[in-house]
Amino acid sequence: MSRQANRGTESKKMNSELFTLTYGALVTQLCKDYENDEDVNKQLDKMGYNIGVRLIEDFLARSNVGRCHDFRETADVIAKVAFKMYLGITPSVTNWSPAGDEFSLILENNPLVDFVELPDNHSGLIYSNLLCGVLRGALEMVQMAIDVKFVQDTLKGDNVTEIRLKFIKRIEENLPAGEE
């Protein structure tokens, strides 16, 4: 078999400080560009979404994970494979809703906030909101509409960081218009 194009499927490791500091610079700039925290949160989510829709392709190409058949499997893949691969951490999956359509990711340490202290005048800022967008965008590409939000954040004095994911619906595939 020809292997001339086989670069990139193995993951390259790098120092997380560069990543963390770059993210910090991004948030700082957004705080300058927008007047209120709400808009910054929105922008972070939007950027995250744009990253997520591309990241999912990289993830699938590298991990050989196929289609997930239920939301529990999805939760496992996100926590144990994806977070591990891209952020080097393995959050725990807890607080399942009885219907199995909602769960929480508990992050003991969030790599995005390593050097951060939230000033008082930014109490509305969801510093790591990019992650929500990434999760939403990536899952949307595998036909899952979900709602993602931070419900606890160590930056705001909570003991842990908790991201809540709620399954909304399966996105059905449609035959393009003009075909029957």
Add this chain to the structure above:
Amino acid sequence: MTVHNLYIFDRNGVCLHYSEWNRKKHAGISRDQEYQLMYGMLFSIRSFVNKMSPVDFRDGFLSFQTSKYKLHYYETATGIKVVMNTDLGVGNIRDVLSQIYSTIFVEFVVKNPLCSMNEPIQSELFRTKLDSFVRGLPFFSARAG
């Protein structure tokens, strides 16, 4: 053995890329119509295969063959579809199609922020890499092209 042509479709049925190497007969319709026809057929086969299967299975539709050629199909969880036509001598090339996805499509389209992901691929680099990858395949006939 030979490779005839290759289509890449996105999840909405847009033909992101088409290339051909050794195609002796053309459809006699416009390219766009051909893509649409091809996608419509793949879509139908996929749902047919899934509905008719007497057992649960993961992979779904993999390939079909006629008396003259064989169509190989690979679909990712995100709905990217890689379709390659070869002659009948070619066996299972699932790993080849998945390599086209993971080492060429992902590397040179997905990771190129200037490449839009839901319209036909313009990247020259992608075309070159794909072409040389396919030409390097052991079942790509030297006489073709």
